[in-house]
Amino acid sequence: MADQVKRVPMGASPSRDPFCRDYANRTVGQVKESERLRCGFRGARWDTNFDRHWQWCMGRKSNDLPNSEIAARSQELEDCMAVKRGAVITKPPVSAKDVTAPSAVTKPPVSSEDVTAPVDPADLGIKNKRPAGSVLKKPPSEPH
Numbered sequence: 001m002a003d004q005v006k007r008v009p010m011g012a013s014p015s016r017d018p019f020c021r022d023y024a025n026r027t028v029g030q031v032k033e034s035e036r037l038r039c040g041f042r043g044a045r046w047d048t049n050f051d052r053h054w055q056w057c058m059g060r061k062s063n064d065l066p067n068s069e070i071a072a073r074s075q076e077l078e079d080c081m082a083v084k085r086g087a088v089i090t091k092p093p094v095s096a097k098d099v100t101a102p103s104a105v106t107k108p109p110v111s112s113e114d115v116t117a118p119v120d121p122a123d124l125g126i127k128n129k130r131p132a133g134s135v136l137k138k139p140p141s142e143p144h
Contacts, residue, residue: 012058020057023066027053030073039080045073 031048034041047053057066 016058016060019063020054020066023057023070024050024053026070027073030070030077033077034073034080037077037080037084039077041076041080045069 028048028050031041031046034046035048044052044056060066
């Protein structure tokens with residue numbers, strides 16, 4: 001127990017320890033699940049190091065940000081599982097004012113980020129539990 005107290009970041013309350021241990025355990029579980037699924041997520045949010053997640057959590061003053069990180073990871077895992085099942089995750093509809101006229105020579109998209117028109121999974125015969133207008137987000141490199 002004395003070892004745990006020594007590791008508490010300066011200014012952090014030791015009373016946060018149980019919550020942050022749970023946060024770090026849940027996070028490492030989510031990271032292992034993403035690896036099992038081969039989602040390919042990278043960055044601090046997807047680090048397998050328990051201590052880094054625990055230290056980060058201990059440095060927060062409230063549970064709001066750690067809880068939002070758990071929720072964000074859950075959503076990204078859900079999106080990954082949907083894609084693995086063959087679902088298409090669409091971007092929200094683009095308004096006419098956001099669409100630019102095509103150039104004289106059009107090239108096929110290089111990556112999914114180059115595609116501006118949304119694809120409705122129903123048009124492809126794919127049943128998807130995600131609500132219309134859902135977005136598959138690229139995992140940011142920060143925060144945890």
